[in-house]
Amino acid sequence: MSRRKIFLIAPPFSGHLHPLLGIGEALREIADVRVLSTPGAARACQLPFHPILPQHEQSVWAIAEPGKDVKSNPLLLYRQLKANIALLGDLKAELEALFCQEKPDLIIADFTVPVAGIVAGEMGIEWWTTVPSPCVFETVDGPPSYFGGLAPAETSLQELKHALMRKATRVFKRSMHLLFRRELQAIGFPAIYRSDGSEAVYSPHRTFGLGIPEIEFPRTYPQHFEFTGPVLYTPPDDVHDPVFATDGRPQILITLGTHLPHAKAGMAQTMREIASRHPEIMFHFTHGSRKAKLLPGTENFHEYHLVSYVRHVAKYDLVIHHAGTGILNHCLRHGIPAVVMPLDYDQFDYATRLVEHGLALRARSHADIEAVLLQALADDALKARCQALKVIHAEQDGAQYISGLVAAMA
Incomplete structure (x- = not known):
């Protein structure tokens, strides 16, 4: 039997790209895999690579890094969507030409690239969707995302509020589609929701939540959605390893991921002062970036361009992070407690999940961090809960799960 040809498609941002690369590594022994992303992503890729939108690399990054926190600001969300839609016509044309020439058997695309699914559907190609942050997937019940990090409702009034918020989410998405209906219809995206109520940006066949259900809140998911476990993959790199203490001192990693560069300078200064x-x-x-300007370190405070989560997270006693799903899952895999201070996007939702499940403490501002990190270092119950979940987390591997599904395809 001939090997299947599989295209993996993601934007160049590590939180979306790296899980697809991990899936690709798991598939390479049983399929011919090619990764599609903007040219800058090639450096992270150890698999056959095809660049897309080469003339729009800067525009793609500008969408993800607008220079300020987007949160749930309708105007900023509108601007992001407008900039995104401006690229979709070119992207669809590129994918149509490539799919027609190469004839892939399966498309696995990050949920932020739904145009890949549109093209696949028009050409009769199987399409699966990956969602690195499963909390953003809409459901008919439970706390909705992007409202500042909601916990499950405990009263009838809270349930009503959540229902109204879920309704507001759908109204907002439909409104955005109405504003850009000509552009979206032109690329084959006639509606936000299908007739069965499911969102058209996700595959109706298989949508993978790359996380574990044990940290999620109770919600009702459709049949085509399934939790696979996370994909913990960091590309090989040539960065210097951090210098760890050898005298038994607690060691703390501080990371805000790869986005939000405007927030990192202030955070670095706060942590430098705390360290003193x-x-x-x-x-x-x-800093999560090779381009960052590093300031000189002190005896117990050091700045790095990058720290490999795969190689080094297990060596820390505590991680202070933004509740991004990448570092979140690396901490859970190794049983490392966290202090979370979300900044944007779905980070507030995951911060709430970690705190509600007793896996992290919350810092609400820079002024809180010192006291909270000292509390976390002394919290034996927190450490025990993280160690207990470590066992559950280690049993769920998204890359192997998806590879098994591909191997079982008729």
């Missing part, structure tokens, strides 16, 4: 008051603790701050 706590020589008994070693602090490592990662």
Whole structure:
């Protein structure tokens, strides 16, 4: 039997690209895999690579990094959508030409690239969707995302509020589609929701939540959605390893991921000041970017361009992070407690999930961080809960799960 040809499609952002690369690595022994992303993503890729939107690399990054927190601001969300839609015509034309020439058997695309699914559907190609942040997937019940991090409703009034918020989400999405209906209809996207109520940006056949259900809140999911476990993949790199203390001091990693560069300078300065008051603790701050300007370190505070989560997270006693799903899952895999301070997007939702499940403590501002990190270092119950979930987390591997589904295809 001939090997299947599979295209993996994602934007160049690590939180979306790296899980697809991990899936690709798991598939490479049983299929011919090709990764599609903007040219800048090639550096992270160890698989056959095809660049898309080469003339729009800067525009793609500008959408994800607008220079300010988007949160649920309708105007900023509108601007992001407008910039995104401006690229979709070119992207669809590129994918149509490539799919026609190469004739892939399966498309696995990040949920932020729904145009890949449109083209696949028009050409009769199987299409699956990956969702690195399963909380953003809409359901008919439970707390909706993007409202500041909602916990499950405990009263009838809260349930009513959540229902109204879910309704507001659908109204907002339909309104955005109405504003851009000509452009969206031109690329084959006639409606936000299908006749069965499901969102058209997700595959109606298989949509994978790349996480574990144990940290999610109770919600009702459609049949085509399934949790696979996370995909913990960090591409090989040539960055210097951090210098760890050898005298038994607690070691703390601080990371805000790869986006939101406008927030990192202030956070680095805050942590530098905290470190000066706590020589008994070693602090490592990662900027998540090779382009960042590093300031000189001190005896117990060091800045790094990048710190490999795969190689080094297990060595820390505590991680202070933004509740991004990448670092979140690496911490859970190794049983590392966290202090979370979300900044944007779905980070507030995952911060709430971690806190509600007793896997992290919340810092609501820079002024809170010092006291909260000291509390976390002394919290044996927090450490025990993280160690207990580590066992559950280790049993769920999204890349292997998806590879098994591909191997079982008729």
